[in-house]
Amino acid sequence: MTEPSSVLPMSRRDLLAMIGLVAGSGASYRAMASMGLVAESTYKGPIKLDGGAKGKSVLILGAGHAGSVAAYELRKAGYKVQILEYNERVGGRCWTLRGGDKFTELGGATQTCGFDPGLYVNPGPWRIPFHHRALLDYCKRFGVALEPFVQVNYNAYLHSTEAFGGKPQRYRNIHADFNGHVAELLAKCTSQNKLDDAVSKEDTEILLSALKEWGALDKNYSYASNPQSSERRGWEKPPGGGIGGAPIPSTPMSTSDVLKSGLWHHLSIGQQVEFQTTLFQPVGGMDGVAKAFQREIGDLVRYRSKVTKIDQNDSKVTVTYVDSQTGGAPMQATADYCLCTIPLSVLSQIDIKVGPKMARAIRAVPYESAVKLGLQFKRRFWEEDEHIYGGTSYTDMPIRLIGYPNTGYHSSGKGVLLGGYMFGPNAYEFTALPPAERVRKAVEYGSKIHAQYKTEFDNGIAVGWHRVPWTLGCAGTWTEDTRAAHYDNLCQLDGRIMLAGEHASYVNAWQEGALLSSLNAIERLHKHVQSH
Structure with missing residues (x-):
């Protein structure tokens, strides 16, 4: 790369902004955390509900993680507990689909999973960050075996329909070339004393030494075709053995090509706190967590219970419900208190007797649309042909990404990819199509990244969360304004009713949020019981 004829002075702010761009949103996240705007998990260990239950009963609505952990801890503390659950299983959005599983979405479309034995897709949560301490603690206590989840795979692809003729680029190439070119620019600014007193002479x-190492620059602080850069981006001809084994360095892309491609947008995801190494997944599917809870509290659950009304007076809470599959005559359950973990998207349509502040809060939180697609292929061609073991490829096509299985490496036979994970308009557009057409479109898009898609595809399944009747969306979506106006009112004890779930947390859309919300709620409920 030639030296620019002129370099504009760079202020401290500009320098930090550039480094922030390279560092990605993870740096921004940590800066916000230092200002108290965000935080990691607040879990400090097993909850202690001392003092006894005073003979009180609690009716829990929903057997997702929030409801399940509440039932587990409240029963240990001596409360009489019962759970009403819409589905025939525990777990809520912690859900894994395997061969033979069926589900029916709004509109009546029914899908049957056709995966081979041992293969699965997680339509809901699919990874556990290392700092989600509550979830990891319950996994440890309940014996849920975990294995690594690969978030960033340098051999996976970054893809844009508008760049490089639509040809996918290896993640490591874009990563190395972006870092290298930025490092070279910064090094030239530094060596020419253009940083406007941002750094001392010492x-x-x-800084120059750091930029040279970080960006794989040569002795002239240039990012070029040489062994240093090839160790980052890969070789034109890799090192071999015997005669002819000498490697040939690869040639970096130009600064302009890398910047104009826009592919650098994807480089920061692995630096965000939620996605930093190490992440985990339960062996055999995310519902390993749900099954562990079911072993602990399954005897407390009344399944197939669709709540239609939640009433309360000065002495008790009364919940009316019907069979979620057959309807039939209404039934009722009563308790001294109620912990409701029903998603707000559904709860806002239920007759619930709470004060005006909580009622407004329930109606104030919309839910994100989302679609996940599981695609089974006749062989694991991503490993056999392209040497991709776990991780994710990203694209500007509607499917957004392709997730590779982080287990079963080198398995013979078929394999399942996450064929797309969509939000917003793309999710709505996909679910406007019949399920089979959604899968067909995912295969069409995916073939732009992996040409093997069309010949190796076997079967698939598509879950649109805003069409799932018991949740009507992926997760609650807060804004700064709605949190300021409604969050505390949503979380307060209203008479004898309290709410919990990921929507009642600052860790939205994560299992950790559901657990933290529930533990906080039952701790406050227990204090209330102790004081009355």
Whole structure:
């Protein structure tokens, strides 16, 4: 790369902005955390509900993680507990689909999963960050075996329909070339004393040394075709053995090509706190967590219970429900208190007797649309042909990404990919199609990244969360304004009713949020019981 004829002075703010761009949103996240705007999990260990239950009963609505952990801890503390659950299983959105599983979405479309034995897709949560301490603690206590989840795979692809003729690029190529070119630019600014007093003379030498190492620059602080850059982006001809084994360095893309491709947008995801190494997944499917809870509290659950009304007075809570599959005559359950974990998208349509502040809060939170597609292929061609083991490829096509299985490496026979994970308009557009057409479109899009798609495809399944009747969306969506106006009112004890779930947390759309919300709610409920 030639030296620019002129370099504009760079202020401290500009330097931080550029480094922030390279560092990605993870740096922004940590900066916000330092200002108290966001935080990691607040879990400090097993909850202690001392003092006894005073003979009180709690009716829990929903057997997702929020409801399940509440039932587990409240029963241990001596409360009489019962759960009403819409489905025939525990877990809520912690859901895994395997061969033979069926589900029916709004509109009546029924899909049957056709995967081979041992293969699965997680339509809901599919990864556990290392700092989600509550979830990891319950996994440990309940014996849920975990294995690594690969978030960033340098051999996976970044793809744009508008760049490089639509040809996918290896993640490591874009990562190395973006970092290398930015490092070179910064090094030239530094060596020409153009940083406008942003760093001292002593720090300038340190910065130049750091940029050289970080960006794989040569002795002239240039990012070029040489062994240093090839160790990052890969070789034109890799090192071999015997005669002819000498490697040939690869040639970096130009600064302009890398910047105009827009593919650098995807580089920061692995630096966000939620996606930093190490992440985990339960062995055999995310519903391993749900099954563990079911072993602990399944005897407390009344399944196939669709709540239609939640009433309360000065002495008790009364919940009316019907069979979620057959309807029939209404039934009722009563308790001293109620912990409701029903998603707000559904709860807002239920007759619930709470004060005006909580009622407004329930109606204030919309739910995100989302679609996940599981695609089974005749062989694991991503491993056999392209040497991709786990991780994710990203694209600007509507499917957004392709997720590779993080287990079963080198297995013979078929394999399942996450064939797309869509939000917003793309999710609505996909679910406007019949399920089979959604799968067909996912295969069409995916073939732009993996040409093997069309010949190796076997079968698939598509879950649109805003069409799932018991949740009507992926997760609650807050804004700064709605949190300020409604969050505390949503979480307060209203008479004898309290709410919990990921929507009642600052860790939205994560299992950790559901657990933290529920543990906080039952701790406050227990204090209330102790004081009355």
